Amino acid sequence: MKDAIISWKAAGVSLGLLLVIATYLVKPLGVSTQFVVSDAVVAHKVAPEFAENNQYLSKYGEKEDWGVGYGWMLVFGMLVGGGITARVFANKQPEADKGSMPSLWKEQFGPSKLKRNLASFGGGILLLFGARLAGGCTSGHMISGISQLAISSFIFGAVTFAVAIATAKLLYRKRGV
Amino acid sequence: MTLVIGFLIGCAFGAILYLGGASSYRRILGTLLLKDMWIIKLMMTAMGVGTLGIYLLDLGNLANLSIKPAYIWGVIAGGAIFGIGWALSGYCPGTCVVGSSEGKADAIFTLVGALVGAFLFALAYPVLEETLLAPANLGSITLESIFGIQGIWIAAPFSALLIFLAFFILKDRYE
Numbered sequence: 001m002k003d004a005i006i007s008w009k010a011a012g013v014s015l016g017l018l019l020v021i022a023t024y025l026v027k028p029l030g031v032s033t034q035f036v037v038s039d040a041v042v043a044h045k046v047a048p049e050f051a052e053n054n055q056y057l058s059k060y061g062e063k064e065d066w067g068v069g070y071g072w073m074l075v076f077g078m079l080v081g082g083g084i085t086a087r088v089f090a091n092k093q094p095e096a097d098k099g100s101m102p103s104l105w106k107e108q109f110g111p112s113k114l115k116r117n118l119a120s121f122g123g124g125i126l127l128l129f130g131a132r133l134a135g136g137c138t139s140g141h142m143i144s145g146i147s148q149l150a151i152s153s154f155i156f157g158a159v160t161f162a163v164a165i166a167t168a169k170l171l172y173r174k175r176g177v
Numbered sequence: 178m179t180l181v182i183g184f185l186i187g188c189a190f191g192a193i194l195y196l197g198g199a200s201s202y203r204r205i206l207g208t209l210l211l212k213d214m215w216i217i218k219l220m221m222t223a224m225g226v227g228t229l230g231i232y233l234l235d236l237g238n239l240a241n242l243s244i245k246p247a248y249i250w251g252v253i254a255g256g257a258i259f260g261i262g263w264a265l266s267g268y269c270p271g272t273c274v275v276g277s278s279e280g281k282a283d284a285i286f287t288l289v290g291a292l293v294g295a296f297l298f299a300l301a302y303p304v305l306e307e308t309l310l311a312p313a314n315l316g317s318i319t320l321e322s323i324f325g326i327q328g329i330w331i332a333a334p335f336s337a338l339l340i341f342l343a344f345f346i347l348k349d350r351y352e
Contacts, residue, residue, distance in 0.1 A: 004198025008219040011197025012343070015219070016226025018193065022186050023231050026179055027241045029190060031271040035295040043296075056302035070183035075274060077187020082200070083278035085192040094198070100282035102202035102267065113282070120283040123266025124273065124290020125297065126258050131270060132298040133305060134255025135245045138269040139190075143220060145245055147227030149320040149331060152247035156256045163260030168209035171264060 005092045019147060026070050028148065030140030032131035034075040036060050041068065108172055191275050200275040200284065202267035209264050212351055218343040225339035232332035244317035251309040266290070 004011070022029050040060035043051035051057045086093075096103065101116060109115055131137040134156050136145060142160070145153025197219055198204050207213025234240035263269055266287040268276055273291060276284025298305075320335075321328035 004196065004201070004204075004215070006196045008197060008215050009222060009344075011193050011199070012219040012222025013226055015190075015193050015197075015223035016230065018186060018189050019223065019227040020230030020234065023240050023242070024234055025182050025186075025241075027243045028231075029186070030243075031274065032295075035270065035291050036299065039292055039296045039299065054299055054302070055306070056299040070179045073180045073183035074187035074190065075271075077184040077189075078191030078194070078271065078274045079187075079278045080184075080191070081188030081278075082191030082195045082275035084188075085195045086275075086279040089196065096203050097198055097201035100284070102206070102283075104203055104206055105267075116283055117286040120266045120268070120286035121290040121293075123262040123264075123268070124287035124292075125294035126262030127266065127268070127270055127273075127287070128262075128291040128294030129298045129301075130255045130257070130259030130262060130294075132255070132295055133309065134252045134259060135248075137259065137271065138263075139271045141245060143223055143227065144243070147224050147231050148242055148244055149228065149232075149328060149335070150244045150247070151315070151318045151320070151323070152245045152252050155247065155249070155252050156259075159253050159256030160260040160263065163257045164209050164264045165211065165260075167261050167264035168206055172206075172210060 004094065004097070005089050015143070016147075019144060023144075028140070028144035029074070030071060030136060030144060031075055031078075032128060032137035032140060033060075034072045035128050036132060037068065037072050104172075108174065190271070191278065194272055194275045195279065200268070200272045200279065200281075202283070205263070205267045205269075205272070214347045214349055214351070218347060221339045221343040221347075225336045225343065228332045228339070229336040232328040235328055244319055246314055246317050248310050248312075248314035250313055251305070254309055262294075 019029055037060045040051060040057045043057050101111065101113065105116055134141060135152065136156065141153045141156040146157055194200055199216060199219065204213060204216050208216040231240050235242070266273065268284055268287045270291055273284045273287040277288045320331045324331065
């Protein structure tokens with residue numbers, strides 16, 4: 001199996017340092033809250049009454065600052081930084097990491113794009129519903145949270161990995177893995 | 178200014194995830210099928226460096242910590258739902274943003290699903306608040322607050338353990 005463009009060591013050390021820098025300058029890394037902020041910004045614009053009356057959305061994306069703060073700019077930066085890097089290094093990316101139809105998925109579930117995209121869409125719904133219920137995702141809860149030795153994040157990490165491993169094994173059970 | 182810092186940190190975050198192969202389905206599923214240890218090692222290294230760095234900052238009161246509260250039922254239920262979504266899509270909220278920036282259709286579908294998921298959570302919030310979020314909330318506790326000793330004494334050995342496991346114990350692949 002061919003490696004990525006940089007090694008896991010290089011990526012891990014730089015991600016760790018980035019987390020320390022972020023914690024020093026503003027606060028630790030986090031992503032999932034910004035999906036709510038994005039929803040809230042739209043909701044406040046499209047259906048302001050509904051947004052005001054919703055206990056959760058009313059906390060985010062208010063008129064004064066549109067709720068677009070540090071965290072949202074961070075996620076927007078990921079889109080820009082990831083996008084630029086992806087274009088610059090496109091020919092260095094291993095073939096197996098390219099495209100929207102992973103060969104592993106194709107072997108197990110066939111070449112239907114609809115199937116893959118539906119699974120991704122459904123997966124996305126569960127990701128954010130779960131992340132908001134738990135209070136964070138892989139970056140905020142796992143990487144940032146465990147690095148702060150937070151008990152909630154150790155619990156989240158353990159449950160998430162256990163359930164994700166079980167789900168993956170179930171999805172790919174016919175392969176005998 | 179904070180907005181600019183956020184944007185720049187985000188750019189670096191996105192670039193690292195892309196360059197390190199974290200937005201790759203085969204890597205994530207390889208990890209979850211317990212075959213490919215790449216992502217695990219990457220995460221353990223990041224947490225090793227992060228834990229030590231954060232608690233060194235904390236010694237000088239320079240760390241802007243953000244400890245998530247331990248409301249047991251919500252964290253467990255949310256973690257379980259998240260885990261299913263993670264295995265199904267092959268992305269997490271951060272890597273689906275990076276995958277979308279690469280133009281991967283499955284990542285974009287995950288991203289849109291995630292926006293819908295956040296909205297559904299907002300609708301269900303009043304009920305969930307009463308049942309899963311408010312009860313059994315132990316607050317923002319950490320290993321530091323439980324043991325009542327300076328965090329660096331826990332952070333340093335924990336960090337050394339993570340780095341040791343990632344660099345010397347775990348193999349790259351298991352068959």
